[in-house]
Amino acid sequence: MKLTTLCDHLEIEFGTHILESVTGVELRQGGQPIRLFDTTKHSAEVFYRNDQRGKPYIQNFQTGSRIYPVTAYAQVHRLTMTDAIYELARTYGLEDGYYTSRQPFPQRNAPLTKPDYIPNERYEPCRQGFQRNGLFIWLSTIFGVSETYKAFELYRLGTSKHWVFENMFATTLPQYDQVNNLCQIKVIPFSPKTGRRAKPEQLPPRLNRKNESI
Structure with missing residues (x-):
């Protein structure tokens, strides 16, 4: 949730209660005189229940300024607006896991296993056997064998005997992370005639268990 959205929600739903907590006064009605920051003999601060957005606020008629609940809370407790929003969010159960200068981020332990x-x-071993690769055969009819081979080398595509579709083997699509670690391999059978991916109901899996290849 964005800070501005969170702040608006706090002030609309809990604004009056927040102002009561910083003024120490029960706010019952709009136009009620209060004293928050005004230190003159006759306070020029007045509480109003809501503005055009539905937020309660304190109007200071001497300075012509409005003080909204989160701002008042931040000034009274000497917090930044960000810390005030997060602290109030925890108080009213709107957000979990926020930490402020009053409650520093907990130390995180490094993962035990890599x-x-x-x-x-x-x-x-999968980077061969393209003459029986369904996707390779189909692409070759469009771009030619040489260009298709370059594409397979560029994207490190390969061949798998795990699936057989229309008498052709499946294509392997490796997935690497940013430092070139091989994370996983997708094995997908393609039609050598249309280039479309085979549907599950069109063929059963056939695993080459003899040499346990992909």
């Missing part, structure tokens, strides 16, 4: 990656050498 994420697992697929060894690149395990994937290299």
Whole structure:
């Protein structure tokens, strides 16, 4: 939730209660004289229930300024507006997990285990067998064998015997992170005639268990 949205929600829903907490006065009606920051003998500050947006506020007729609930809370407790919003959000249960200068961010421990990656050498055997790759065959009819091979090399596509569709093997689509770690491999069968992905009901999975290849 954006800070401005959170601030608006606090002031519309809980504004009167926030002003009561900083003034120490029960605010019952609009036009009620109060004393917040005005230190003169006869306070020029008056409480109003809502403005055109539905927010309660304190009008200072001496300075001609309006003081809204979150601003009043921040000034009384000597907080920044950001800290005041987060602190009030926790108080009224609007947001969890916010931390301010009064409540610093907790120290986070490093993960105990590193994420697992697929060894690149395990994937290299898939980078061949394009003459039986359904997607390769279809693209070759449009762009030619040479250009299709360049595209497969560029995107590191490969061939998998896990699926067979229209007498052709499936295509492997590797996914790498920003430092070139192989995170996962998608295996998708494509039609060599249309280039469309095979639907699940069109073929059963066929895993090459003999050599446990992808």
